[in-house]
Structure formats: structure tokens, C-alpha cells
Amino acid sequence: MSVPGYHRPKSVEDAARLLAETDGARCLSGGATLVAMMNASLAEPKAIVSLAGIPELAGIAELANGGFRIGAMTRHAATAADARLAGTLAVLRDAARQIANPVVRNMGTIGGSIGFADPAADYPPALVAANAEVEIVNAAGRRRVAARDFFVDWYTTACGPGEFVTGVHLPPPRPGAGLYRKLARVSGDFAIASVALSAARDAAGVSVRIAVGGCGPRPIRADAADALLSAKFGDAAAAAAAGEALAAAADPVDDVRASAEYRRLVIPRLVAETVAHARAALEAR
Amino acid sequence: MRIEGSFVVAAPRERVFAEITNPALMAGCIPGCEAIEVIDPKTYRARILIEVGPIKARFNLVVEVKEEAPPERVVSVTRGEEGTRASVISSNNELVLVPAEGGGTEVKYVSEVSVTGRLGKFGLGMMKKKAEALGAKFAENFRGKIEAAAAS
């Protein structure tokens, strides 16, 4: 008895087929993004393929290698509450906790959020810092793309026509620290700028991944920054140099939240602060 | 909404000017341009599809060349709408060609774009960011076409 144009397939393959065959069809996950655009008559889909009926897309499952697969339909609230995302993976939990507000975190999903790929959203830099991979499906099958390559441009991802995100793969959590520092005008707003950092510590030393959000068409990262921080994690000069490298790699714009110039100014300061907090967390253990 | 940018093309100014005022070539360079039709030497009709995330906006535009000072300057006005007039767009565009060292040409473009309707209200932030990306893509396509032609 449902509405014409509304589909709720039971499997990923059915969903992929519907998307490929139906003209003007769009994926509906949590609705926080797509329905907001429909209300603004920015998006006028002729068909909706809801992913709510596909069991494998929900929930966070531990993988054989000790890593995790977060189904595309997993709501921010569930990701924010999952204690298994610890150590280096805590960066993702910290990010999920700071998305919008509790009510929207009950609706929004990780697949919907990263599919829309607003670079000021909280998951893109966090997934890069967590060294995650994004699982994509199309009519032909599934493939995985590293998060650092998944986010391509403003609101543009590696997903081609008819493709959609089915999940996120996280490497096994390594002992260490994971932090997401978000600067926004008010609580719940998109970031002016954000820093996502994971720091794995083992006998060999510290291995750091860092990414900056809100300051370019996609999450900003720099091999030099990762290298500098990993080599001398305790050193303030290294943190400053890493901050400068990331500011140089950034490509911020002026928008209603802040100016490009301010974003370049604040990136090194946020990086230095986040590194200091991560180091304190490591030393505390 | 002010969109500006510049890029260098390895070709002399006269050549670049000729191509930039050639609708057929421009059609291939403007990202999302689905059709271009010459109405008269000074007026073109173009249909451009812009996709930003789930937004699909197909613009029916009329481009009027206001001033032409070969080989250095073109001023044009674009007017049009998309969907059932869901958005109305108008922009004043200026293109300046400056000789660059090594015989190339620097193409500087500035557009003062006004969008009202659905895209103006909600999509302005996104459109501005997408416009920057479109500008870069145009430059890439245009340079590719000119330099390929020059090389052959």
C-alpha cells in the first residue's frame, strides 16, 4: 500500500538495480540531508530507494581481522555510543558525538552523511584519520575505496552514477589516542575548521594520521604532516611544522561561517592543541 | 556571488581570443554544457546541467556579448532560469586576456552572479563552492583543447 515511486528493497543488489534502472531515483538513508533538500525543492527525486529494509546495512560488526564494518544505515547515535571504537578508532566516536544534536544523531546515518560529502561535515576528516575504507556497491558488485580517495570535491565522492555507500571498514583499533577537535559557531553547526587525529603507540614508537575538515573541497591531509608528527610526537616544533604543512595544503573559501584567511590562521593552532591533547592522553595511559 | 579566477594557456592571445569567442569550442569546455546554439554573432543560447550532490539544475541561458575588444577583452551578460523558473540566474561576465611570458596568454575571468529562487535561498553556499570547482574544470578543458590543437 506504499506510495508510488517509493521502494524499500530487501537486499543491496535489489537496491543497486533499482537505482540503476529507475530514472531520477535517489537513495534514502536517514533523511537528515536528502529530505532537507527536498523540502527546499533543491532535490526533486522521481523515485526513492529506501535502504531501511536491508539488514546488512545496519549495525557495527567486528571483522575477522579485529577491525570493524559500520553499515551505511548506522545512525550517528549508535556510532557515538560504541565503546569498541577505542584507541586510534576513538577519533570516529569523538566525531560522531559532535554531529548536530541528539535528535539529528538519531536520524542521520554514516552512509547518508559521507555520501553527501559536505567537507565541513564531521565524518570525512575522522575517517581519513582512522585510515578507513568506504564500501561502495553498484549493479556489477562491490568495491572498496580508501577514505582519503573517496572524498573528491565539494559534495562529490568516488561514487559513480547508480552507486551508493554500503558501509565503512575500519582497521583494527591500535592502542593510542583518537581525537576530533571541532571549531563551530554554535553547538550543532557545521565546522568552521576541525582536526581529526589518531596516534597509535607501540614499541616502535608513535604512528600518527591527521586530517583537517572544513577547509577545502575535501578533507585536507599531508604526508609530511603525518611523518613529522610520527617522528617527533612530543615535539612542539614538529607539531607547528605539521600545522603549517596542513594550512598550506588547505584550500579554504569564504563562507557565512568564517573567512578563508581565518581558517588558514587557525589550522596550525588547532593542530598544535589537538596534538598536545593527544600526547597528554597517551602519557596518561 | 563573485566568481573569479585565472589560468595560463600556452598559445598566443589572438588564438585564445578566437577560440574563446567560438561557441562550438566553448560548448566542449564548459562543464555540464549540453547544448549551445548561436542566435546571432552577439547572442547564444546554452543549456547547462549543474549537479551538486543530489541537486540537479538544468539552466536555459541566453548569453549576450556586450563588448568585444579583440584580442584582450570580452564582456557578456548571461540571463536564464532553471526548472519551472525554480531559480533565476543573471551574471555579468568579463574575460581579459593578458600576454604571459613565454608566448602564452593569461586568461582572467570575473563573473558577478546573482541567483534567486530555490538555489539562491538554499544552495548559495554550495553553488559558490561548486562554481569555484567548475571554473577550474573549465580552465583545464579549455587549456587541453587549445594546447592539443597547437601541438598537432
Added chain:
Amino acid sequence: MTLALSINGRIRHVQAGLSDTLLTVLRDQLLLTAAKRGCNQGVCGACTVLIDGRPQRACLSLAANCEGAAITTLEGLQRDAGMARLQKAFTATGAVQCGFCTPGVLVSAHALLSHNADPRTDEIRAGLSGNLCRCSGYRKIAEAVAEAAKEAKP
């Protein structure tokens, strides 16, 4: 197209197209007007309802997508003891001024107390950070929620 939705414990039949939201259906067809339209973009919180027990934005929920879900609006919580305590506390502490945000705030507060019976003030304010109020400055709202939680203690 007719759609059967479970609203406040009863199946209600409504007409819905692909882009009709739950908020439009609740307000314009079922005349359940407690949920308010403050922004239609999921920011203000005045349209908050419970879907399968979780507070969500009715303006961002497509009616077609709500088939099979249990939808509860403020009108459906009138005989809920927890809601009665909240209503009493909001009345006594002066937490209601214009009242436009109140239904959404009460639904969010009700959900907050149902999974955190004794929240600290900062937890209450975090729990309500998705409900905008322009009149009260939030202080008396947070106090009212704390008051209702205290009342619930055995």
C-alpha cells in the same frame, strides 16, 4: 496514495505523495498540530516527535518511509506519567513563554528522561541542544526537566 501509519497507538490512513513529510501529514491531514513547523530544515526542533521511541524531526521524515513505525506525538503522551511530571514542572518553573518550542522540547525531554532518569544539568542541556528556544534563555527549561526527574524518584 493511501498510506497506513501507526500514530499514537492507532492506525491512521492518510494520503501521501513521495515528497510529503510526516509533519505535513500530521498537521494538515490529521490536524495533530502540536508538532510545529519552525524551519522545515531539521534545525529548530519544534517538529520533534517520537518514531519507535526515539525523538526525530517530523519535517525530515518522509511519510512514505514511516510505514510500520510507531509514531508518537505530544498529543499521544497526555496520559504518560513521565510527560505529566514534565508538564507540571514546566508550568511551575516558568519554562514556557510563547510556547511554540514547548511541544518539541517536551518530547525531547521525555525521551531524555526515559534513558537517563537522573541527568546532570549539562546532560539536560546537551539533550535539548537540538531544540531552539528564543524566549526563555533555556535556564528555566533545564530546571524544569531536572525538577521532573526529581519528582520521578521513588
Added chain:
Amino acid sequence: MSATAKAVGAALPRAEVREKVEGRAQYIADLYRPGMLHGAVLGSPHAHARIKSYDIREALAVPGVHAVLTGDDFGDHRMGAFIKDEHAIAKGKVRYVGEPVAAVAAETEAAAKLAARLVSVEYEELPAILSPEAALAPDAAIIHEDVASYFKVFDTGSTANVCSRTSLTEGDAAAWDRCDVIVEGRFATQPQAHVSLEPCGALAEPDATGRVTLWSANQSVFRVQANVSESLGLPMAQLRCLTPRVGAGFGNKMEPHIQPIAVKLALATGRPVKLILTREEDFEIVRARHPFKLRVRTGALKDGTLVAREVEVLLDGGAYADDSPGVLGYSLFMSPGPYRFQYRKASGTLVYTNKLRFGAFRGFGNPQVSFAGEQQIDEIAARLGLDPLAVREKSMLRPGDKWFGGAEVGSNGLEECIARVKAASGWAKRAELEPSAPGRKRAMAAACTAHISGLLATGAIVRMLEDGSIVLNTGAVDIGQGSDTALTQICAEALMVPIERVRLASPDTDGSPYNWGTTASRVTYTTGRAVVAAALEVEKQIKQHASEMLECDAADLELRPGGRVGIVGVPDKAVSFFEVSARAHWARGGPIIGHNSLVFERPSVDPKRAIAVGLPFPQIGAFAFGALVVDIEIDETTGKIEVKRAWSAADVGRAINPLAVEGQLEGAFVQGMGLALNEEMVWDGPRLANPTLMDYKVPTALDSPHEIHSIIVEAPEPDGPFGAKGVGEIGINVVPAAIANAAAIALGKRFNALPLTPERVLRAMLGK
């Protein structure tokens, strides 16, 4: 409530709170009428253009459309609070992007919105004037070519793009020579959106005779009636204006928004028409707080005594005058602040631009001038090494002093306000405050303010029904600030009846006495006075009846709690209001009705003391006073300011309902925090770039401190109802100034532009 408990002063719950917490309260968007159509408007794409022609054929062809109206369907009638410069819809010319150009009524909202988009309009674009400076340029395009011919309610001095100018001067300019320290500076404040949570809307229903009943989100049913009748050329009596519950206003709904268009659509279709603006249209079409540009000078002696203050302002008024001349005049009138000065001068110019009209918003210009004035007092204190509050105490207005221009000041509790916030905040030990974490700077600062409550006319009708219960009718709209409750308490107190025995009639231009509006913090004070006076007339009639029933002299009678009247000193000689009223209805004298009308009459300026040019209000109001202390922290990494605690004291004469007074002070503080820290309407060329709640952000529960201590000070106002004055606006006035003062102490940098965003603060910290 027991018969003896007092009504005035009791922290009673809101009269209408039950329906609000049960979700039954009906706001404009919740109303439905049989056969109702839906309205929509088309906004102008241009900021300044002549309208050449319309083509409505495509719009009319949309299925379900009943009427498509353009400027041609509206007569050349104009409305406006101070200058009649505005049509009901754009006519002949458009003057800001988004200005309604066409309106449609259709079976469904979707059909109306589609049809509105399909109205095609041919424009001849004109140069857009987007700043006051551009408006004043010699060759600037003229926005209102025929401003000279508009009807004006005062000597505005309108010419070219100048909408009005005002100046007020008192004292001897030679005072500047006596100053040991003079500080001078230029300041700028930003446009702020009200963001009442309820978007504007209206529902108009014509009857067979063409008389229209109009419900709308408003702050004054009488201003709705006046504006609709003026802009449509209808006699006022042809309109009956009512109000559902209103989802806050803050000034946004004091003057008209979509009502005239809704009424015209209803008349054109003969059907009820409901038109509710989207949030985005509410941002783009209605009104906002004026951005100010100020040049301010303040002079003082070595010991901190304030000597001279001079203020010059330039206001962007937007496309139509609306309340702007009043905001200009009032901001100058309040610009010296609550201090003694030997010399005060304030002058300003208001100009038309091609932006949406700027109008009334809580504080009405006072927050803007205080942002400059209260910082200069702190700057003087810092230069002289004195305690900023001590400097204020030395020169504060004292009881008996007159206001700038010579206006009478009744009660004055400023001294107690300052003392109470000093004590509560631990002001003396403010230097010992420690930041809560490394990398943060902390500081405490203060500011003082005054505000009027008054202005213009109001009335009250108190009717005793047959059973002795009371119906009070005042025409005052409760927009959430609690006037229904406060006025009921005042009436119950005056007649010594339990509050449940008094019910308030909903404002209705057919039956309510005139009330200018819920604005200028005026309802408790002005309408409260009328209620007390009307109740007194009822008391006289009751005593007349009782004297005949108890065979005694009326002078020997007294009202007793619980609705009784008896002979003084003779407890058992009494009759009930029920018995009196039954007699009045069935035997003698006729039903008991008390009525009072008043207009605030005390002059704002004493010509012997001051020279006023173009002052838009010959009378102004009673004076309330306030003091604010804030405790803030600044994150040195990002420049972001967090307000940790605040103490806001206000002399409200008498708190009719302490809960409601605290609510006003706390709500005003957080709305003031938005103005201080991040709210800003941003233009991208001619169009508003952030007309959505995704892009224009207001403080949430996590951005505002839980520790907002509202402190009620009561210096009874001689002619106030039980001593009460207004409190609606005073709590917002100096929030930006106090936060800026604290930031200056924390960073050693002075901020002369709002908002104090992380960007602005970090730049100042780094000297960039």
C-alpha cells in the same frame, strides 16, 4: 489560590500554560477554515528596478489557482508607522530582493507556490544602493523619488535618500574644555534577525458583505487594522483583526508583514486565504535589527566624574521607513546612558537603501548605542586606573534627576541594581578569577542601562458578569512575554478576587479597547494603569450598590478578599459580588462595567533645557534601570568567547509576576549573547546570503550559560500599576557592551565592531 493570597507579586504559572504544555495551543499556522485556500508570494529578484509589465497567463493556467494579483490590482494607497511610504505589495518599483511582487491564492500550497513562480515580470533594473554611504552619495539613485509627497507624522526632514534626521542637545559644549580625559571612537553593529520561532503568517476570511476577519501573527491587532486599511484603502471598520497564540515577536510582528496581501487575496477570491511564510521568506521579506555606524566621544575628570558625551549615528533603514525613525530618535534619546553629564549631544541620519526594511527589535536602538557608550566608560576607568563600576556609581543618575532632554524620571533603582550585581558576582575579587583550563583567558566586566516603558495609548474594560466573576478586555496581545497573566493578576489584585475569577478576553478590534501594541516594554506599565483605573470604576459601582443593600454610606465600605464588600470594622456586614451583580443585572443600575483610556502624556523634552530637532515622540515613558555583570573566558587557540556566568539586575518598579520577570531577563540575555557573539545577516551583493537556520545560527542550550542570575530590584513607579514598570527589553541592552568590556580586560584590546566572532577576536589577539 486561596481567597486571601495576593495576586500581584505571586510567581503564578501562565494563564494559558496548560494548553501550551498539552500541545493544544493554536498558532496562526494551526488555524483551518472551511473552504480555505492557500496563498503564496513571488519575491523580487532585483534590489532596485522599475516594474514595466506583468504576464500572469502562465500562473493562471496552473490547476487549482483562484487568483493571481500584482501591483496593478492594488490602489495607490500607502502605509507606514512614521512615513506613509509603503504599498501593500511592490507597485511600480521593487526596492529589495525578496520584496513581494505578486501573490497567488490556490487550492493547495504547492499550486500557489508554483503559480507564484510562473508570474513573469518585466523589470528595468536601476542601480542598487546597498549601504548608507552609497545612499548619501551625490549622484546616488533615488529609492523613493516622491518622498517629499508622503504623509509624515512628524518633521522628518526627508530629502533624496535621507529618510529622517534627528538631533538632541543639552548643556554647554564648553564642558569639553573641562575634561581631563576624552575618549573617542567609531563603532559598527550588524543586522540581527529576530528568529521568532514562529514564522509570520495570516488568515483572512471575507463575509458576504465584504467585511474581512483577519487572524495573524502580530503584536498589535490595532496596528494590523490600521496598516491593512491604509494600504488597501479600506475603512478600518471593514476589518476585524484577531490574534491566535503568537509564537514570539521581539518586534518582528509589531508592524505589518503579509496581512495586507492575505486580505486582498481573500477579497479577490471571496474565500478564506491562509498565507504562512517559510522560514526563508521570514528572513528575507519581513524586517531586522538596524546595523548602526557610530562616532562617540566621552569626556571625564581625573577622578572619573563623567562630564560630556557626544554621539553621531548613521542608520541603514532599508527599503521602507517602518519603525526606523523611531529607532533613530530613541537610540539618540538613550545614547548618554543612565548618567549625569554636563553636556550631551546626539544626532543621527537614517537613510533608505535597497535592503529589506530594518525595524523594531528588542532594545529599539539602545543595544547599538550602549555597545559604544558603555565601552567608553570602561576605557576611561582603565585610563584613570579606577574601578569601572565605581566610575558609573560616581556619575549615575540619582532619584530626582531628569533624563537627557529634561524628561521626568519617576522611580530610580539604579544604585541598588549596581550594588546587587556587585555583591552577587563577587565583583571586588574579580581579579582573582582563574581560567578553567590552560590556554584560556578569563575576565569579568559590567555595564549599566536604562530603558523606557510607555508610549502612546491604551485602554481597559472590566466587566462583572452576573455571577460576580470578571472579564478583563485590554486588546493587549500576549506574544509570550506573559502580559495575559500579569494583567489578570493586576485586575485580581485591584478587586481582591482570586485570580481564577478573572478571565482575559482575547484581543479583538471589534470588542477590545484600543491598544497601540505589545512593544517598547509597555504593556505591564501602560495597560496595567488602565486596568487599575477601570477596576476602580467597578469598585465604585460595587460600593454604590452595597451602600444601598447594606444601608450605609459608600465611603464606609471596603472590598474584602474573595469577591466581597462590607462595612469597615463590621466583619459580618458584607455582600458578595454575586449578590451585587445579580442586583445590578436584574433590579437596579444595570450591568457593572468599568472603563479607562489613557495615553502616556509626560513630555520627552523640556524646551527650556534642550534643543530637539525631528524627535519622533513628543512623549516617551517611565524609566526602568539595569546593571549587568558577565564572567567570560576566551579560548586563545581560536579566539572563541564563552560566557560562563552572568548577573542581570533590573529595577522593574514592582514585579507583578517574578517568574515572568526572570524569564524576560534570562531570555533577553541569551538573545543579547547571539547579538554579541555570532548572529549576523550577511549580504552577497544585493541578496541576503544566509536566509536559513542552517546558515544563520542562534544560541542553543549548550551555547548559553546555566548560571544566569536575574536579580529583581523594586523601586515603585509612582503612577505604575502597584508600582510596576516594564522589563521586556532592558535585559538585552548592554549584553554586547559587557562582553566587549570583559574581552578588552582579558586581551587588552578594544572591540568596536560586532559580532565578536572567533575570527574578530583572534585577529585582535594576534594584531592581524
